[in-house]
Amino acid sequence: MSRVTKFAARDPGPAARMSGFMAHLRDNGLRLGVGEAELSLTALTHVQASDPNEVRHALRAVCSGCAEDAARFDDLFDAFWLNGGRVAEKTMPAQSPTADNVHSSRNAKGLDAASGAGSATSPDGDDGGAAEDGEGKLVASVVQATMKKDLRDLVQPEDIAEAQVIARKLGAALHDRRSRRRKQARKGDKIHFRKLIRQSLSTGGEPLQLPKKQRPDRPLKIVTLCDVSGSMTVYAQVFLAFIAGLMREDETTDAYLFHTRLVRIAEALRDKDALRALGRLSVLADGFGGGSKIGVSLMQFSRTYARRFVDGRTVVLILSDGYDTDRPELIADALAALRKRGCKIIWLNPLKGWDGYEPVARGMAAALPHLDLFHPANRLADLEALEPELRRL
Amino acid sequence: MDWTTLQTAMAEQGYIADDDLAMAVHLALALGRPLLLEGAAGVGKTEVARVLSQVRDTQLIRLQCYEGLDAAQAIYEWNYQRQLLSIRAAAEDGETGRAVEDRIFSQDFLLERPLLKAIRQDQPPVLLIDEIDRADEEFEAYLLEILSEFQVTIPELGTITATSRPIVILTANGTRDLSDALRRRCLYAHVGYPDRNTELSILQSRCAGINGQLAGQIVGFVQSLRKEDLEKKPGVAEMLDFAAALMGLGIADLTTDPKVLQATLATLLKTESDRFNITTEIAQRLAGKAA
Numbered sequence: 001m002s003r004v005t006k007f008a009a010r011d012p013g014p015a016a017r018m019s020g021f022m023a024h025l026r027d028n029g030l031r032l033g034v035g036e037a038e039l040s041l042t043a044l045t046h047v048q049a050s051d052p053n054e055v056r057h058a059l060r061a062v063c064s065g066c067a068e069d070a071a072r073f074d075d076l077f078d079a080f081w082l083n084g085g086r087v088a089e090k091t092m093p094a095q096s097p098t099a100d101n102v103h104s105s106r107n108a109k110g111l112d113a114a115s116g117a118g119s120a121t122s123p124d125g126d127d128g129g130a131a132e133d134g135e136g137k138l139v140a141s142v143v144q145a146t147m148k149k150d151l152r153d154l155v156q157p158e159d160i161a162e163a164q165v166i167a168r169k170l171g172a173a174l175h176d177r178r179s180r181r182r183k184q185a186r187k188g189d190k191i192h193f194r195k196l197i198r199q200s201l202s203t204g205g206e207p208l209q210l211p212k213k214q215r216p217d218r219p220l221k222i223v224t225l226c227d228v229s230g231s232m233t234v235y236a237q238v239f240l241a242f243i244a245g246l247m248r249e250d251e252t253t254d255a256y257l258f259h260t261r262l263v264r265i266a267e268a269l270r271d272k273d274a275l276r277a278l279g280r281l282s283v284l285a286d287g288f289g290g291g292s293k294i295g296v297s298l299m300q301f302s303r304t305y306a307r308r309f310v311d312g313r314t315v316v317l318i319l320s321d322g323y324d325t326d327r328p329e330l331i332a333d334a335l336a337a338l339r340k341r342g343c344k345i346i347w348l349n350p351l352k353g354w355d356g357y358e359p360v361a362r363g364m365a366a367a368l369p370h371l372d373l374f375h376p377a378n379r380l381a382d383l384e385a386l387e388p389e390l391r392r393l
Numbered sequence: 394m395d396w397t398t399l400q401t402a403m404a405e406q407g408y409i410a411d412d413d414l415a416m417a418v419h420l421a422l423a424l425g426r427p428l429l430l431e432g433a434a435g436v437g438k439t440e441v442a443r444v445l446s447q448v449r450d451t452q453l454i455r456l457q458c459y460e461g462l463d464a465a466q467a468i469y470e471w472n473y474q475r476q477l478l479s480i481r482a483a484a485e486d487g488e489t490g491r492a493v494e495d496r497i498f499s500q501d502f503l504l505e506r507p508l509l510k511a512i513r514q515d516q517p518p519v520l521l522i523d524e525i526d527r528a529d530e531e532f533e534a535y536l537l538e539i540l541s542e543f544q545v546t547i548p549e550l551g552t553i554t555a556t557s558r559p560i561v562i563l564t565a566n567g568t569r570d571l572s573d574a575l576r577r578r579c580l581y582a583h584v585g586y587p588d589r590n591t592e593l594s595i596l597q598s599r600c601a602g603i604n605g606q607l608a609g610q611i612v613g614f615v616q617s618l619r620k621e622d623l624e625k626k627p628g629v630a631e632m633l634d635f636a637a638a639l640m641g642l643g644i645a646d647l648t649t650d651p652k653v654l655q656a657t658l659a660t661l662l663k664t665e666s667d668r669f670n671i672t673t674e675i676a677q678r679l680a681g682k683a684a
Contacts, residue, residue, distance in 0.1 A: 031573055039424065046423040047396065047416070054396070057416035065576035067431055070583045181463050181531070193473040197480075201494055205480030307570070311530060341570055 004052065005083035015041060022063075024080045030069055036062060052082060159237070159380070163245030166384045171250050173390040174220040174315055181215065188212030220315050220344075222246060223254045225262075225301065227320030229292030235350040239319045242383055244269055244277065254309050257281075258297035259290050264305065294320055294363055295330025302337040312342030315390075319377070321351050322364030331363045335370035344372045346390075348383075352376035395419070399448070408437070408444040409587070409595045417582035418445065427540050427561035429525075429576065432584035435628020438564040441584075442521035445560065452518040454559070456507040458528035464535065468545055469509045472502045498549035508536075509545055512555035520559040526571060533575055540578055587629060589616055595629060600636050610647045611636050613683030618661065621671065621679075627661040634660040647680040654680060 007017060022037045040062050047054045056077050064070040184192050195211040224243050228236050243255050247269040255266045271277035298318075302310075310316060316338060324331060335345060347367060352375065368374060373390075377383050394402075396419035403410050403418075410418065414430075418441065421428035430438040446453035456467060476497045483493040496502075505513065511520040522536070539545065543555035563579060565571060587595060592612045596603065615632045627635070638657045639647075647654060651673050658676060662668050 031577070033577065035577070039426070042424060043420050046420060053412075054416070057396075057413050058420055060413060061417035061420050061428075061580045061582055064581050064583075065573070066570075066581070067583045070581065181461055181529075194471060197471065197473060197476050197497070200477070200480060201490060204484040205477065205493075207477070307573070 005081055005086060014044075021059075021080050025063055025076055028072070028076055030063060030076075031065065032063060055081070159241035160244045160248070162380055163241040163383075164248055165245070166380060167242065167245035167249045169384065169387055170390060171219070171222070171246070173387045174222065182213040183216045185212055185214035185216070188214030190214070218313060219252075220313055221252045221254070221309075221311075222250065222315050222317060223256070223310060223343075224317045224319065225256045225258060225298070227259070227292060227294065227318075228257050229259045229323075230290060231292065231321055231323050232319075232350070235319075235321075238377075238380055238383075240278070240281075242380065254305075256301065256305070258292075258294070258301075260293050260297075262297045262300050262305075291325055292320075292323060293326055294322065294324040295326045295328070295334055298334035298338065299330060302334050302341075306338055306341055310338065310341045310343050314341070314343040316343050316345045318345065318347045319350075320347070321349055322347075322361040322367065324361070324363035326363075328362040328366035332366040332370065335367055339370055345370060346373040346375065347371050348375050348377040348386075350377060394422075402448045403444050404594075404598070406444045406447045407598050408440060409591050409598065410441070411587070411591060414441070414582050414584060417580055421562075421580050422560060424580070425558060427563055427579045429563045429565065429571075429579035429581050430584050431565050431581070433586070433626065433628060434566050435630040436584045436586060437629050438566075438584050439521065439523055442519050442562040442564075445562070446519040449517075449519065449560070451516050451560075452514060453521060454507050454511045454514075454518050455521045455523060457523045458525050458532070460527060460529055462528045462532050466506055467508050467532065467535075468506050468539075469547060470504045470506065471498070471549075472504050476502055500550075503547070503550070508539055509553065511559040512539075512543055512545065512557075513553065514557055514559070517557040518559050520561045522561065522563045524565065525563045525575075526565040530572065533572055537574055537578060586619060586626070589613070592616065592629065592632065596632065596636055599633055600640065603636060603640060604645065607639065607645055607647070608636070610680070610683045611639065614647060614680055615661065617679045617682060618671070621675070623662070623667050623670070624664045625662075625667060631661050631663075646684070648677070648684050651677055 018041050019037050022032055022040070026032055040059055043058045043062050044055065047058045049055060056074070059077065060070060060073045064073050182188070182190055182192075184195065190213050192211040192213040196207050196209075199209055199211065200207040224246065226236070226239050226243060228240075232239075243265075246253050247255060247266065253266070255264070255269055257263045257265050265281055268280040269277050271280060322331075339345060349364065351361075375382075375386060375389060377386070396416050399419050399422075400410055400412075400415035403415065417428055420426070430441060432438055442455075443453055479497050479502070480493060483496075507520070511518055525533070525536070528536075540561060543558050544552055546552045563575075586592075589612060592615070593608060596608050596612060600608075611632065615627055615635065619626045635657060638660050642653060642657070644650070644653060644657075654676055655673050658668070658671060662671060
């Protein structure tokens with residue numbers, strides 16, 4: 001058993017240590033607020049605060065919120081409180097400039113840069129050795145620069161207008177018919193008793209009108225993830241026009257690009273001027289046409305943005321050819337995690353339109369079991385043809 | 394009551410809780426916070442609430458969640474049939490509109506559903522909100538409001554404040570992720586499959602007459618079965634069924650009759666492919682190891 005951490009003499013006391021511990025947990029990705037710090041201190045008054053083991057159990061109950069947190073808690077606890085008898089110089093770790101609740105695609109780096117401490121969310125994954133040493137990095141950045149394209153060359157305003165029409169149709173097709181709640185409606189299958197009683201009061205208990213209630217159709221939210229790596233460049237034109245159309249049609253739609261990292265483009269695409277939107281996008285899409293890390297990007301998505309924007313009433317639309325430089329299991333894991341949010345996942349693959357195409361790209365094969373719909377699409381017309389499929393979903 | 398006393402009290406009622414869980418339950422009681430229990434099906438999450446209500450000698454109020462669960466089923470509803478009859482009767486008696494209205498929107502005509510019932514008890518009850526992850530997000534939001542304020546507003550009647558704050562236990566088994574807001578409101582404990590010794594004491598406390606050797610075999614067998622690649626791993630409840638089945642058949646040793654063992658596996662393996670994958674040979678090998 002490791003010995004208890006000694007705290008410096010100038011350390012102001014238990015409350016400061018506890019907030020130091022909270023900051024330590026927060027730095028390691030646990031989502032805690034001031035409320036938890038307060039609750040933790042209160043909790044310690046109900047146990048033997050001098051017994052590390054009791055404190056460990058107590059703080060685990062207060063501070064962890066899911067199975068992963070609970071599993072990691074032991075190590076985090078040991079690192080802070082049982083530091084082999086070493087003196088902790090600073091009870092409060094340095095403030096990290098986290099702006100977790102601000103989601104703007106103006107901050108092109110997205111969440112990964114902001115909440116980087118602790119967990120392995122580095123976009124390079126664990127085997128990105130080549131990019132790590134000095135020379136490799138230099139080469140990579142040169143390649144990136146030459147690959148930089150102006151999206152305005154790719155997408156014409158007419159395309160967007162056309163895509164908008166299609167996007168409207170698709171949006172209409174995507175209605176969640178599963179709502180089990182009933183709402184008041186003019187025509188409905190059940191009587192709205194509460195209203196009936198109220199109304200019948202004025203006619204002496206004679207229910208002259210029968211108000212009804214009905215299960216309403218709930219529109220689905222669409223989240224698009226578009227692959228803009230090198231192998232997808234030729235199709236990006238169509239897809240970006242489609243996404244732009246979708247965004248202009250439906251305010252709730254959310255959109256992301258990924259190549260070697262994930263970028264949220266929803267904010268930029270909402271610009272009223274379609275071409276200016278694409279201009280802003282070009283700035284964000286630095287690295288466009290480069291390599292692709294589908295698995296890492298999807299995993300990053302499911303760990304960060306998906307927690308807030310994806311729920312059971314969301315359709316996640318992935319536009320990619322499935323050629324990935326990482327292990328295919330990463331894609332499968334990421335999709336499985338995403339599915340747990342209760343969303344539907346549609347994968348549109350431009351290559352599937354080719355004669356004799358088989359999903360042999362290992363990434364694609366790994367993804368298949370997790371998809372609700374796997375469909376070809378490389379022209380706007382193909383997207384239009386999706387409509388009946390989406391209706392069935 | 395400190396947490397070890399609680400642990401012992403729960404053990405007396407037949408629930409063997411590990412330190413983590415006992416501490417979480419203790420803190421939930423001490424701090425008056427809801428407790429969220431997560432874990433696979435059949436590890437005894439629901440049982441915690443039942444045992445706790447016995448330990449505290451109080452009522453257990455249970456709300457089973459499902460998709461589309463709404464306020465009318467979870468909180469309250471007016472008794473419409475009675476209201477209608479009452480209005481008609483009042484019309485015959487010549488009662489005026491205002492008086493009728495006051496009467497039919499009074500407590501007498503209110504049907505309490507679990508959440509409202511839980512906050513209107515004299516003694517704080519244990520409120521079990523089972524499988525919260527099955528309910529949809531709207532309900533989660535509504536629940537948050539009740540869990541923080543412990544009051545319910547009924548438009549016709551006004552606000553009903555809690556006469557006693559219930560002890561709230563929520564269970565989830567991960568069919569979908571819960572919102573951060575709900576997780577933050579609750580204390581948390583993850584209930585896993587018990588280790589060998591814990592499971593053995595669970596078995597012995599539940600099946601009092603079981604012989605020591607068989608109990609060891611059963612627990613060893615089930616524990617190694619969980620390590621196999623199964624679609625649905627057998628939980629504690631299944632293990633108890635398995636033990637009951639063996640005792641009912643008068644089996645004293647797992648390894649004696651492969652056929653009977655294979656037949657009783659029906660209590661442990663609940664999907665076709667699991668049944669198919671655990672062949673007689675594998676079952677025998679596992680039983681042999683456990684013996």
